[in-house]
Amino acid sequence: MKLPIHESQEFSPSKEDSNLIPLEQLQVSDSQESGCSSCSSGCGTPSISSVIEKESSGGFSGELGDRERDLRRPFTHKFKTEKQSYVYDVNTDRIIQVSPVVYDIIDDFGVLSVKDMIEKYGVQYTADEIRVAYDMIETANRDENLFSNNHPSEILYPLDAQSLQRLYDEDVRTLCLGVTEQCNLRCSYCTFSGTYEFHRAHNSTFMDFDTARRGIDFFKQHSILCDYVNLAFYGGEPLLNASLIKQSVEYANSIFGRKRVEYHMTTNATLINDEICKMWIDNDFKIMVSLDGPKEMHDRYRLNGANRGSFDKIAQNLKKLRDMSPDYYRNNLKFSVVLSPPYDFENLNNFLTQDPLTDVRTMRASGVDTQDTTFFQDFTEEELDNKGRDELKDKYFSDLIQNKIRHDQPEREHRFMYALFGEGLAQLIPTIKATNPFPEVYHPGGICVPGLKTLFLTPEGDFFTCEKSSTASDLLRLGNLDTGLDAVKGIANIESYSHAHDGCRYCYASRHCGTCFVKASAGEEFDGAIKMDNCNNHRAGFRQNLTDMMTIMEENPGAFDHLKDVTLI
Secondary structure, three states: OOOOOOOOOOOOOOOOOOOEEEOOOOOOOOOOOOOOOOOOOOOOOOOOHHHHHHHHOOOOOOOHHHHHHHOOOOOEEEEEOOOOEEEEEOOOOEEEEEOHHHHHHHHHEOOEOHHHHHHHHOOOOOHHHHHHHHHHHHHHHHHHOOOOOOOOOEEOOOOOHHHHHHHHHHOOOEEEEEOEOOOOEOOOOOOOOOOOOOOOOOOOOEOOHHHHHHHHHHHHHOOOOOOEEEEEEEOOOHHHHHHHHHHHHHHHHHHOOOOEEEEEEEEOOOOOOHHHHHHHHHOOOEEEEEOOOOHHHHOOOOEEOOOOEOHHHHHHHHHHHHHHOHHHHHHHEEEEEEEOOOOOHHHHHHHHHHOHHHOOOEEEEEEOOOOOOOOOOOOOOOOOOOOOHHHHHHHHHHHHHOOOOOOOOOOHHHHHHHHHHHHHHHHHOOOOOOOOOOOOEEOOOOOOOOOOOOEEEOOOOEEEOOOOOOOOOOOOEEEEOOOEEOHHHHHHHHHHHHOOOOHHHHOOOHHHOOOOOHHHEEOOEEOHHHHHHHHHHHHHHHHHHHHHHHHHHHHOOOOOHHHOOOOOO
């Protein structure tokens, strides 16, 4: 069934199977927002997202009937732009543009009768308006399966230990070698600075070549199904152990034969020399360089042991690499920008889009990890203000609306803005599509298959879920070079994480979840409260991306057309 489109509607789906379905706009005169404050929509009725908050606090605010009533409501999320009202339908993964009356009453569909709705919303709308809106919702539910209250009955990972072990035996695609836990910088916001309760601090541990060789041998034996593999080097500062990296690359090249090996490294770029540049270029390394902005911004926190800034040395080294191979520099380097207070987004954007050293194709922007740290406690409210961010976002959206940006291939002027605002949209747009309702049993959110995406090997020869795992505890430890990978432990971690709280069953962002094990770990256990904090942050980001996407499409329906056939991996 094609839902009717009012003739005054300015945009419509560009394809018959589009995820955006404009629901007929009713011309409601003198309609007003309700003055209640029970929910963000102003309708006075708790949406299904309120169930999550009740779950996270250890129970529901009323009797069992409250839970039963909430689960009878449509599994949806409502949001508004400045111009329109929308419903994101979780079961079909669609966005529906709706009229004000539909927006207000939809949470009561399946809970209240038409008569009760007229009584509840009669101050805002006429009885006929409510009846028509109810009939439209009911028809869409019957014919398009929209606004269903279907929820998974259980959150359960689809693999058992035996299945996971088979993947461990044959399909490990990336090995990350932690070649040292030492660093020549002392960045005050660093996870390994000693200010994070559940993470190790910098120390003098280095990986030896015997451990690296055994790790690479293990990797070769356990990646036979992969058409290519990734070998990464991580620290600390990995170039403190540059000789080991060189040996490891030579060894991997000798044993993998015709199978392609892609090399990766994260570095602060202070130790680059001609030999390292040659190794990178000859082996087509993909390099992530930590660079926080212009000198005065970068040198606030990225200091060496003598408390001196590192910018000048990094700039000198980057110029050396760029002079050796401009094409390699532009295509293989990626800057990792840590956003830290006091913020100045305009100054940062000018540097990243205009300085000759920052002319690279991609960059990543991330904030300082806020979990279990004292880093932020001494900043004033003014210093914590995101100065210039809103203006940058307005500029990016304006250029998108005017088709000045190809969203999947931003030109230099927009690359930092893309890192800030565009990546979330790029991930969201191709994946929102008509799909089947939730199955009875659903997997737990956005967690990876532990160890498959990036298997991390410590200097001591222990395997962890990924390089972001805390190695200060055994929670995310998956085995070692002597015993191999323990699938039973991997499944146990998945189950423990899944049961940290039960909110996934009710979460409107569950189809687009990006949370992970690391963000819920606290020492030797997963912490439900920490997990919920990160879930709330992810939901807020998902909600903002929905709003941003529709704000742009209201002005330019084709702004993201080029992303519809993009495959994200």
